[in-house]
Amino acid sequence: MSAEFEFHLKGTNAPEGQLDADHLLAIVLSLKEVATKISRTETDAEAVGRPPARVQRVAKLLIGLVPGSTTVLARRAGAGDGALDFDLPDEQAFDERFEALVESIADDQRPNWVSDSLSLAAKGLAESLQEAAAEVEFRVGGRPRRSFKTVDIHREIWQVATKQDTEAITFVGWLYSANLNSHRLHVRDDVGHRVALPEVLDDAAAGRLLGNYVTVVGSPAHNSEGRLTEILGATIEAAPNPLDGGTISDSVSIEDILASAPGPDPAASLHLTDEEAEAFFDAMGL
Known part of the structure; x- marks a missing residue:
């Protein structure tokens, strides 16, 4: 019951x-x-x-x-x-x-x-x-x-006391969840690791960064397998999006690619001695 x-x-x-x-x-x-x-x-x-x-x-x-x-x-x-x-x-x-x-x-x-x-x-x-x-x-x-x-x-x-022998860590990722009623936020890095932020300092201000890249600094908490699961007493600041400011170059022709590729120049002639040429033709059965 x-x-x-x-x-x-x-x-x-x-x-x-x-x-x-x-x-x-x-x-x-x-x-x-x-x-x-x-x-x-x-x-x-x-x-x-x-x-x-x-x-x-x-x-x-x-x-x-x-x-x-x-x-x-x-x-x-x-x-x-x-x-x-x-x-x-x-x-x-x-x-x-x-x-x-x-x-x-x-x-x-x-x-x-x-x-x-x-x-x-x-x-x-x-x-x-x-x-x-x-x-x-x-x-x-x-x-x-x-x-x-x-x-x-x-x-x-x-209140969770921060252990003096625990060094603060820095985590950069995407702030994808922010519940200001329960005071819990979550971040995710670029490879999919999710980390909970159960008690963020000034979480109301941090919540305005929802949907953006952030830098999180706080005390780490790990599970029994040693995986980072939470960051306690965290502070959050905006971080630059790694995709912003990048440029994609214009298309490159196949001729330019081949011209810049390492290796022999297809337009150049081979310089062989008479003995090397004869050995080559013998190997070809000519």
Whole structure:
């Protein structure tokens, strides 16, 4: 049975039962980001890139507003129509991790099992809740789990600290994705490598470079195979397009190509001694 997670929001800037569209969108996007990060971990999937089917199955959430109150309801959809009437191990693990993470936000403590990538997603959820309401009551399956004032949340505990022994890297590529609601951007280099930028400094300004070549400087994060997957605390600046400013020369005739090609001149005569000429004709059977 899929668990239901309820976020009862109190002290919002909208009438009871309603929520500012931007605040709702930010909460939904942050919940999706948290769900995807947890699902990738529980299904042993890659940290970035298009989520495989097993990740989407576990991380798929149904979102709703409970009538009569400002309560955001998130329920794991499972496999959808025809789903089993019991949870698979990875689904059970997802529910437990999701509940534990939200409780950690309420307790204002980051557990040791939270990775840097998941920590940034949790930070996004904490920020969206702070912006939407003064107080949150968190319930799981209708049971109250935590009630906390959002002003008591310290976002910095979810901030990923840059390791002093990690040198900054420079990455040049195409800024092909920028979601300013979830504060996540993505770049791709010329050979197709995609790298996530989960927390860009001044991402609003960086978002204006969408669709252009950029230079990214920040701290690298690698997966278990050593492949670059994320750049943390990145700064982004415009970079020149390598295709701009280049020129294509006019067509060249075949005669010019042959004339400039290395090798003997076809118009020149061969200078052979009598002995060399006789040996040549003998070899030809003449």
